[in-house]
Amino acid sequence: MIRYFITFIVVLVAMxxxxxxxxxxxxxxxxxxxxxxxxxxSSIGGIFFSVLGLLLGYFYYxxxxxxxxxxxxxxxxxxxxxxxxxxxxxxxxxxxxxxNTDQVDTSQKRIKNNIINKIINxxxxxxxxxxxxxxxxxxxxxxxxxxxxxxxxxxxxQTLLKKKETSEMHEIYYNNYRNVLKFLYVSI
Amino acid sequence: xxxxxxxxxxxxxxxxxxxxxxxxxxAEQFRKxxxxxxxxxxxxxxxxxxxxxxxxxxxxxxxxxxxxxFAYFTKYASPENxxxxxxxxxxxxxxxxTINEELTEGYRG
Numbered sequence: 001m002i003r004y005f006i007t008f009i010v011v012l013v014a015m016x017x018x019x020x021x022x023x024x025x026x027x028x029x030x031x032x033x034x035x036x037x038x039x040x041x042s043s044i045g046g047i048f049f050s051v052l053g054l055l056l057g058y059f060y061y062x063x064x065x066x067x068x069x070x071x072x073x074x075x076x077x078x079x080x081x082x083x084x085x086x087x088x089x090x091x092x093x094x095x096x097x098x099x100n101t102d103q104v105d106t107s108q109k110r111i112k113n114n115i116i117n118k119i120i121n122x123x124x125x126x127x128x129x130x131x132x133x134x135x136x137x138x139x140x141x142x143x144x145x146x147x148x149x150x151x152x153x154x155x156x157x158q159t160l161l162k163k164k165e166t167s168e169m170h171e172i173y174y175n176n177y178r179n180v181l182k183f184l185y186v187s188i
Numbered sequence: 189x190x191x192x193x194x195x196x197x198x199x200x201x202x203x204x205x206x207x208x209x210x211x212x213x214x215a216e217q218f219r220k221x222x223x224x225x226x227x228x229x230x231x232x233x234x235x236x237x238x239x240x241x242x243x244x245x246x247x248x249x250x251x252x253x254x255x256x257x258f259a260y261f262t263k264y265a266s267p268e269n270x271x272x273x274x275x276x277x278x279x280x281x282x283x284x285x286t287i288n289e290e291l292t293e294g295y296r297g
Contacts, residue, residue, distance in 0.1 A: 123250075
């Protein structure tokens with residue numbers, strides 16, 4: 001837009017300069033000669049500015065269309081990221097619940113079902129929206145994989161060795177969780 | 189051999205075994221149905237079999253399914269060798285990355 005405005009100003013200034021320059025260059029001293037010249041210039045200027053006005057309006061319309069489309073795309077992008085953040089936080093809440101549950105088998109099963117459903121939601125979201133998100137998927141796939149690994153742990157029957165493995169896995173999972181969230185927060 | 193996974197097996201591949209989810213169409217059954225011939229160290233040492241999975245109609249692939257169906261074979265071969273003999277066509281980036289991740293991290297059964 002600024003480019004068009006500057007062009008307009010330059011043309012306007014050039015015309016004002018010409019208004020004084022031409023009579024001086026042609027040695028016009030007679031009033032009728034000047035009157036004819038100004039009449040001619042004003043009619044040419046009128047046509048020129050009308051066409052310029054139309055062109056500016058057209059370009060403004062195109063720029064506005066492009067802006068609206070970009071805004072719409074950006075809003076979709078932000079809403080997809082927010083949805084991803086919500087799903088990932090849900091997975092994390094359920095993983096934390098799994099670690100802090102009273103280890104009753106039935107409540108574990110419900111939490112585990114929630115986790116796998118959320119993991120699948122994240123995959124679907126990434127598959128259907130990645131043309132808009134253009135993410136490097138590695139962080140998300142790794143997060144899903146480790147969340148799923150933890151989901152499969154039998155927390156009711158853990159030996160000491162298994163507990164050590166679980167805490168190592170939890171550490172990796174937690175790093176993945178932080179990386180994914182950081183990545184998403186930076187993306188907005 | 190080309191398997192149209194979505195049509196010949198199921199479009200939703202999420203359950204590892206009969207204990208997960210509703211237990212149907214699980215990865216264990218899938219592996220026994222289509223990949224039983226690959227389930228021996230000899231096959232991976234001297235065999236030449238190859239198989240192609242067409243994922244056109246597959247809508248969902250969970251990490252645990254990918255682990256049980258494909259990463260199971262990491263006990264016989266490296267991920268690179270597995271991918272030389274298991275071919276995946278018409279598969280989305282997310283699903284292929286899921287398979288790659290499971291192959292890299294190894295079987296957890």
